[in-house]
Amino acid sequence: MEILISNWSNVECVPKKYIFPPERRPGKLEFPVCHDIPLIDFAHNHPDEIVQQVIRACQEFGIFQVINHGVCENLMYATMNMYKEFFKLPSEYKAKFYSNDINKSCRIYSSTFAYDTEEFHYWRDNFTHRCHPLEEYIQSWPDKPPKYREVVSEYSRETRKLLYKILDMICKGLGLEKGYFEGEVSKTHLLSVNHHIPCPNPSLTLGMPVHSDPNLITLLQQCDVPGLQILKDGQWIGVHHVPHSLIVIPGIQLKVMSNDKFITPVHRVVTHRLEARTTIGVFLGPSLEFLIKPATALVRTEPAEFRAFTYPEFFKVFNGGANKSDAQLTLNHFRDKH
Numbered sequence: 001m002e003i004l005i006s007n008w009s010n011v012e013c014v015p016k017k018y019i020f021p022p023e024r025r026p027g028k029l030e031f032p033v034c035h036d037i038p039l040i041d042f043a044h045n046h047p048d049e050i051v052q053q054v055i056r057a058c059q060e061f062g063i064f065q066v067i068n069h070g071v072c073e074n075l076m077y078a079t080m081n082m083y084k085e086f087f088k089l090p091s092e093y094k095a096k097f098y099s100n101d102i103n104k105s106c107r108i109y110s111s112t113f114a115y116d117t118e119e120f121h122y123w124r125d126n127f128t129h130r131c132h133p134l135e136e137y138i139q140s141w142p143d144k145p146p147k148y149r150e151v152v153s154e155y156s157r158e159t160r161k162l163l164y165k166i167l168d169m170i171c172k173g174l175g176l177e178k179g180y181f182e183g184e185v186s187k188t189h190l191l192s193v194n195h196h197i198p199c200p201n202p203s204l205t206l207g208m209p210v211h212s213d214p215n216l217i218t219l220l221q222q223c224d225v226p227g228l229q230i231l232k233d234g235q236w237i238g239v240h241h242v243p244h245s246l247i248v249i250p251g252i253q254l255k256v257m258s259n260d261k262f263i264t265p266v267h268r269v270v271t272h273r274l275e276a277r278t279t280i281g282v283f284l285g286p287s288l289e290f291l292i293k294p295a296t297a298l299v300r301t302e303p304a305e306f307r308a309f310t311y312p313e314f315f316k317v318f319n320g321g322a323n324k325s326d327a328q329l330t331l332n333h334f335r336d337k338h
């Protein structure tokens with residue numbers, strides 16, 4: 001069978017390989033939608049108040065949405081359309097980018113990078129590429145749909161600017177020097193797009209594994225088809241879509257650098273019976289050499305909750321057998337036992 005689900009047509013039932021065992025299925029289709037997820041307006045509040053709202057959200061919810069964030073609505077719309085069109089391109093064109101090698105700077109794959117060995121497949125295609133420095137990577141990007149490189153480079157620049165603005169708010173709120181999260185700690189800049197075709201029975205399968213983001217910080221643009229859920233107080237709840245908003249998710253490394261003050265939310269994606277769903281994620285993460293540890297300014301006055309480690313060291317534990325991408329289990333491994 002075709003690996004990429006975006007090449008499938010007339011899907012009438014969920015193929016066996018996509019049917020999860022009962023205990024891992026989403027089961028019921030109606031999930032409570034949470035309207036308590038902090039919604040922060042970046043334009044109509046005092047800057048100090050916005051910083052407080054961001055810090056509170058990172059500490060209490062670990063996920064928040066921003067509006068009036070400065071990324072132009074037309075650009076968001078154009079980029080989303082670009083990706084909807086990209087996934088509709090002929091299979092021969094997309095095949096040029098197919099790879100399960102995570103070191104490849106531009107690639108499309110389906111389910112997870114472990115497609116060949118995994119027991120069950122997730123109902124998604126993913127297209128990921130590196131974005132910074134732009135001159136280094138732009139040639140590896142697709143040249144279709146027309147204007148792809150033009151639109152997506154503008155989008156990467158604008159969303160990157162916003163992420164650094166948020167990181168500087170976090171610096172201010174935590175009492176770290178401005179620019180603390182610039183350089184090696186956020187050197188890896190990826191754009192990662194999920195695409196799910198309509199699924200005949202969403203109760204049987206998942207669009208993305210249960211996970212916490214392993215990077216520093218994530219920005220997510222949703223479309224109007226729901227699917228993202230976070231685990232809150234032991235319950236899965238749907239994240240409602242606010243038009244023109246962007247979602248911010250603190251990654252595991254930000255939790256470590258905040259010396260365990262922040263929450264990195266556990267989340268997953270469920271599929272939709274009638275409509276295709278596309279989301280655009282922008283991920284900043286450390287370089288392979290950077291030593292990740294609680295911020296120096298924080299551990300002058302309080303004990304460090306984690307020992308220092310590199311990103312490759314982290315992934316060895318995170319992807320290791322029993323941990324199954326579980327942030328808590330992985331972090332226990334690096335936790336300093338005072």
Ligand SMILES: O=C(O)CCC(=O)C(=O)O
Nearest residue numbers: 192194213228269279281
């Ligand atoms: O597609 C979504 O809504 C979530 C994506 C996500 O969690 C991720 O790419 O890490």
Ligand SMILES: [Fe+2]
Nearest residue numbers: 211212213267
């Ligand atoms: Fe995620």
